[in-house]
Amino acid sequence: MSEYVLELKGITKAFPGVRALDQVQFQLKKGEIHALMGENGAGKSTFIKIITGVHLPDEGELYLNGERTEIKSPKDAQKLGIAAIYQHVTCFPDLSVTENIFMGHEKISRRAKRILWNDMHAEAKRLLQELGSNLDPRTKMGALSVAQQQIVEIAKALSMQARIIIMDEPTAALTTRESEELYKITEKLRDQGAAIIFISHRFEDMYRLASKVTVFRDSRYIGTWGVNDIANEDLIVAMVGREITQLFPKRQGEPGEELLRVEGLGKTGYFADISFSLKRGEILGLTGLVGAGRTEVCQAIFGITDYDKGRIFLRGEEIHIKHPWQAMESGIGYLPEDRQKQGLVLDWGIGRNITLSALDQLSSRGWVDEQKEAELAKSLAEKVQVKAQSIFDLASSLSGGNQQKVVVAKLLTAQLDVIILDEPTKGVDVGAKSAIYEMISELAAQGYGIIMVSSEMPEVIGMSDRVIVMREGRVTAALDAATVTQEAILEAAMVSQTIS
Incomplete structure (x- = not known):
């Protein structure tokens, strides 16, 4: 009997023009949480699809409990006790929790010859309670939060007696509290004997859960280490192939005029008495716990939502913004937190996404000058260093970091002074983060005023000139980034306040 419930040897998979996996290996033990890390494009997604039967490998061998096995379809994987839980839950929103758990x-x-609904509802309730959830199995899936939907997905895996569970970026869209609940459920599954592959860009996930970590880079296997046996700096080098000595780039010069x-x-009900200023060439960090009202404030400034009280001044003159197009015309741009739903048209090319907000500049009598459009898109894509074969590649084909760069490039088609970046590095790997930090720093050096909303304290401290901390819709502290500490930010973020 093999000590490994899952073992892959020399797995290779190629698609036209790209080698997605190249002689990859991996070993997983029963009752183990094994982290898999790597930059976007490292081969992690293809690796999942090999294990779950979506793709067949071109070369290599896969073993389950020591026996060589071929997984030819997702149905095969399901029968073998393999399940995957993804960041973006694939569910039927108009069906009940029970129907989603037992689908298929x-x-x-x-x-x-009829469905035993009562038995299914009872079994669904039992599975959910086993995971510490009191969800009503008759509730529609679409009414649940992302965290609750992921619990249902785990219950679905358990309903199929899954013993190998792959979790792909499950904490990316969760709050700190929701992440902690997921950690507890994952540990409980481990203690019950499940073998778990936990894929994440977040180091805190790895340190909190995993005993081992494997790194892929450029479609190849780099190495496997005990989590406590490799330094954070060495892990970053393994992931990106170079040492990131200055993750947060230093900028020259002092901020200019307000x-x-x-x-x-x-x-009312969202935020109150918010006051701050932003100077030219300054990066202002806006932070606090999730739900503090940071995004709502930024959306009010940009005209997505309205506000009841207060005044906004731009370049010394009071402005009244009721719509995003007014904000853009005034010189304020906004990068939303959810780039895929709010920032991009995924089925369009990179170029068309970049120029979408500048069609009035590129058109005459209702006709778009396609050559001028392509030139503008190409120059801005190069300016923010989008990695793609051409501006005609679909936005959906890009990594998370490059999608983020395309949204920033779209902002730069307008004559802006202020750029609001809401969680600009959410869901991207450490290499992409470094590139985005350089881009933000360069924009500030060019004279843009940057408001950067972030939940990551090292990022806020490393990138900001000043830090505004919010709690329950109010500003609780304004701190100088040169002297601020994570403890000071956390203390300010947890000060009890209520909106009057």
Whole structure:
């Protein structure tokens, strides 16, 4: 009997023009949480699809409990006890929790040839309670939060007696509290004997859960280490192939004149008495716990939502913004937190996404000058260093970091002074983070005023000139980034405040 429940040897998979996996190996033990890390494009997604039967490898061998096995389809993987839980939950939103859990393996009475709904509801409730959830199995899936949907996905895996569970970026869209709940569930599954592959860009996930970590880079296997046996710096080098000695780039020069001033901004039930200023060439960090009201303030400044009280001044003059197009015309740009739903048209090419907000500049009498459009898109894509074969590649084909760069490039088609970046490095790997930090620093050096919303304290401290901390819709501290500490930010973020 092999000590490994899953073992891959020399796995290679190629697609037209790209080698997605090149002689990859991996070993997983029963009752183990094994982290898999690497930059976007390292081969992690193809690796998952090999194990779950979506793709067949061109070369290599796969073993389950020491026996060589071929997984030819997702149905094969399901029968073998393999399940995958993804960052973006693939569910049927208009069906109940029970229907989602038992989709494809419903309990059916052979004699009456009907679905045994009561049995399924009872089993769904038992599985959810086993995971510490009190969800009503009759609730529609679409009414649940992302964290609750992931619990349902785990219950679905358990309903199929899955013993190998792959979790792909499950914490990327979760709050700190929701992540901690997921950690507890994952540890419980491990203690019950499940073998778990935990894929994440977040080092805190790895340190909190995993006993081993494997790194892929450029479609190849780099190495496997005990989590406590490799330094964080060495792990970064393994992932990106180079030493990132200066993750947060230093900028020369002092911030200039005031660009933006917000005085007493308020919206009933969301935020109150928000005041701060932003100077030219300055990066202002806006942080706090998730739900503090940071995004709502930024959306009010950009005209996505309205505000009840307060005043906004731009370049010394009061402005009244009721719509995003007014904000753009005034010189304020906004990069939303959810780049895929709010920032990009994924089925369009890179170039068309970049020029979408500048069609009035590129058109005459209703016709777009395609040559001028392509030239503008190409120059801006190069300016923010988008990695792609051409501007005609679909936005959906890009890594998370490069998608983020395309959204920033779209902002640069307008004549802006202020750029609001809401969680600009969310869901991207450490290499992409470094590139985005360089881009933000360069924009500040060019004279843009940057408001950077972030939940990551090292990022806030490393990138900002000043830090504004929010809690429950109010500003609780304004700190100088040169002397600020994570402890000071956390203390300010946890000060009890209520909106009057």
